[in-house]
Amino acid sequence: xxxxxxxxxxxxEQIIEDDIAAGKNDGRVLTxxxxxPNGYLHIGHAKSICLNFGAAQKxxxxxxxxxxxxxxxxxxxxxxxxxxxxxxxxGFDWAEELYASDYFDHLFEFAKKLINxxxxxxxxxxxxxxxxxxxxPTVPGINSPYRERTIExxxxxxxxxxxxxxxxxxxVLRAKINMASSNMLMRDPIIYRIKFATHHRTGDxxxxxxxxxxAHGQSDxxxxxxxxxxxxxxxxxxxxxDWCIENLEIFPSxxxxxxxxxxxxxxxxxxxxxxxxxxxxxxxxxxPRMPTxxxxxxxxxxxxxxxxxxxxxxVAKRDNLIDVSLLEFCVREHLNKIATRVMAVLDxxxxxxxxxxxxxxxxxxxENNPEDHESGSRSMPFSREILIEKDDFMENPTKKYxxxxxxxxxxLKHAYIIKCDEVIxxxxxxxxxxxxxxxxxxxxxxxxxxxxxxxxxxxxxTAHAVKAEVRLYDRLFKVEDPSREDGDFKxxxxxxxxxxxxxxxxxxxxxxxxxxxxxxxxxxxxxLDRDTTPEKLVFNRTVGLKDTWAKEAVK
RNA sequence: UGACCCAUAGUAUAAGGGUAGUACAACAGUUUUUGGUACUGUGUGUCUAGGUUCGAAUCCUGGUGGGUCAACCA
Numbered sequence: 001x002x003x004x005x006x007x008x009x010x011x012x013e014q015i016i017e018d019d020i021a022a023g024k025n026d027g028r029v030l031t032x033x034x035x036x037p038n039g040y041l042h043i044g045h046a047k048s049i050c051l052n053f054g055a056a057q058k059x060x061x062x063x064x065x066x067x068x069x070x071x072x073x074x075x076x077x078x079x080x081x082x083x084x085x086x087x088x089x090x091g092f093d094w095a096e097e098l099y100a101s102d103y104f105d106h107l108f109e110f111a112k113k114l115i116n117x118x119x120x121x122x123x124x125x126x127x128x129x130x131x132x133x134x135x136x137p138t139v140p141g142i143n144s145p146y147r148e149r150t151i152e153x154x155x156x157x158x159x160x161x162x163x164x165x166x167x168x169x170x171x172v173l174r175a176k177i178n179m180a181s182s183n184m185l186m187r188d189p190i191i192y193r194i195k196f197a198t199h200h201r202t203g204d205x206x207x208x209x210x211x212x213x214x215a216h217g218q219s220d221x222x223x224x225x226x227x228x229x230x231x232x233x234x235x236x237x238x239x240x241x242d243w244c245i246e247n248l249e250i251f252p253s254x255x256x257x258x259x260x261x262x263x264x265x266x267x268x269x270x271x272x273x274x275x276x277x278x279x280x281x282x283x284x285x286x287x288p289r290m291p292t293x294x295x296x297x298x299x300x301x302x303x304x305x306x307x308x309x310x311x312x313x314x315v316a317k318r319d320n321l322i323d324v325s326l327l328e329f330c331v332r333e334h335l336n337k338i339a340t341r342v343m344a345v346l347d348x349x350x351x352x353x354x355x356x357x358x359x360x361x362x363x364x365x366x367e368n369n370p371e372d373h374e375s376g377s378r379s380m381p382f383s384r385e386i387l388i389e390k391d392d393f394m395e396n397p398t399k400k401y402x403x404x405x406x407x408x409x410x411x412l413k414h415a416y417i418i419k420c421d422e423v424i425x426x427x428x429x430x431x432x433x434x435x436x437x438x439x440x441x442x443x444x445x446x447x448x449x450x451x452x453x454x455x456x457x458x459x460x461x462t463a464h465a466v467k468a469e470v471r472l473y474d475r476l477f478k479v480e481d482p483s484r485e486d487g488d489f490k491x492x493x494x495x496x497x498x499x500x501x502x503x504x505x506x507x508x509x510x511x512x513x514x515x516x517x518x519x520x521x522x523x524x525x526x527x528l529d530r531d532t533t534p535e536k537l538v539f540n541r542t543v544g545l546k547d548t549w550a551k552e553a554v555k
Numbered sequence: 556u557g558a559c560c561c562a563u564a565g566u567a568u569a570a571g572g573g574u575a576g577u578a579c580a581a582c583a584g585u586u587u588u589u590g591g592u593a594c595u596g597u598g599u600g601u602c603u604a605g606g607u608u609c610g611a612a613u614c615c616u617g618g619u620g621g622g623u624c625a626a627c628c629a
Binding site for chain 2: 008038182187194213314328370400454455457546550
């Protein structure tokens with residue numbers, strides 16, 4: 001019965017185990033996580049991070065963090081810093097912090113080696129001319145008129161490219177492979193181009209930069225990476241990856257591809273996320289509605305929850321769209337264990353307990369977390385006038401409603417049972433106040449009343465409650481898969497994804513901490529936002545509680 | 556109309572030729588001083604047609620469907 005408890009391997013782990021069993025690389029496992037510093041990391045990167053770091057960890061190996069910074073036009077130090085912070089926050093430590101730009105000298109020599117082997121040439125064609133000569137997927141390309149330059153001429157031209165003698169776009173270095181290949185990437189790919197841009201690390205040292213295909217595999221090889229794990233769109237690059245390594249006669253790192261993560265009601269494209277930021281659809285990369293690591297962190301998601309999510313979604317090669325409810329499940333699962341329970345009324349209704357003495361204040365004991373007996377308790381003031389949730393009263397209750405209604409009783413969590421005696425309305429017929437009476441011997445912990453009520457609701461003492469800004473988030477997109485819809489993805493942004501309200505929270509929350517997670521009882525999980533000031537508390541709703549009543553109410 | 560990758564419940568993911576499982580979602584119920592949590596139960600799922608085999612989700616072939624590739628991006 002108990003033998004099936006071991007988790008099945010994903011196909012990458014399978015490959016690694018097979019390699020170890022075959023004695024490849026003497027059993028050594030070295031992976032890398034290779035972000036381009038041109039944007040913030042998102043949930044899709046989290047999958048890759050967990051896979052790369054996780055697999056290495058599992059097999060006693062290590063993982064390098066390597067920035068793929070070969071395009072100075074889009075890359076910035078700000079992104080480098082955010083990426084490092086996000087990887088650390090997720091809970092992973094890299095063996096070495098490296099940059100493809102560290103290898104620019106090396107890569108330049110590699111290029112000359114190819115030229116010397118008559119496997120690369122400088123092409124003076126314009127990009128339009130090259131595009132024409134490249135052919136199409138169904139039509140083979142034709143050779144460039146510059147393809148048969150002599151090695152000496154190529155060496156000289158390439159050197160002069162490096163020396164800044166030519167303007168951008170006038171010359172490129174191409175690998176000499178096969179213009180008729182069915183793989184477009186093998187049709188003499190450009191491996192070096194001229195760019196007079198300041199690089200975030202090398203400054204103005206270089207005016208030529210290697211292309212991805214001439215940097216990534218070689219960087220892997222230089223670092224002796226054993227398993228270079230990337231996403232499916234790089235499958236056709238593998239042939240070129242192997243070609244470079246073979247012809248450069250360097251360490252044979254191997255590339256393996258898995259399907260990237262897509263999340264429902266979200267987008268995971270750095271380009272599109274950047275648009276949302278630049279065009280102010282969100283407040284920044286770390287807006288809590290963003291599927292970025294920094295956004296999720298600010299939202300109150302935990303690294304444990306994200307790692308568990310990445311574990312549960314699995315790794316395979318088929319396109320997938322993961323239901324965001326699985327992510328939310330993982331978040332709730334973890335927060336349920338660690339969140340401090342507190343009371344907060346989001347949409348208040350005044351309740352006066354007519355038979356409770358005016359001016360009297362009782363300090364009641366409230367447990368901090370029923371899931372964690374070590375978490376202790378705190379005290380909460382109770383008094384004659386309290387606030388409850390508007391939702392928790394129904395003037396004409398339906399059969400299955402078991403909260404407060406005229407003549408009915410509910411339990412105030414951690415406090416007394418009360419009975420609704422009178423409903424007070426304003427001139428518009430709006431309910432503005434409830435007059436209730438409490439059952440004196442029904443206090444939580446020493447209830448001798450013998451009364452059994454079906455409902456328990458949360459509350460705060462009006463005089464002691466603290467006002468707080470609460471930000472309620474909904475999914476950022478109205479459709480399941482915005483990237484597949486017609487037209488601009490921004491047309492599908494949910495305009496109501498942020499709702500800001502003023503809530504009344506229990507006084508203990510004036511000491512709320514940025515590092516703590518809270519459950520507003522019966523309402524959801526919340527965390528303090530960094531916008532909080534000494535004058536104003538600001539909370540983010542991380543995720544709501546599962547609400548079977550909401551479903552029932554719709555019926 | 557080329558090459559390459561992929562195809563198992565609504566969504567993901569296992570089953571390494573031998574009983575098609577698991578999780579989320581959904582639905583029903585039990586417990587409950589959170590309509591939370593926990594627990595129990597509920598499923599006409601192997602794209603299709605052939606082939607190999609005692610036996611195929613698994614191996615082979617054809618088809619169908621989806622994805623990727625024609626950036627001086629990664």
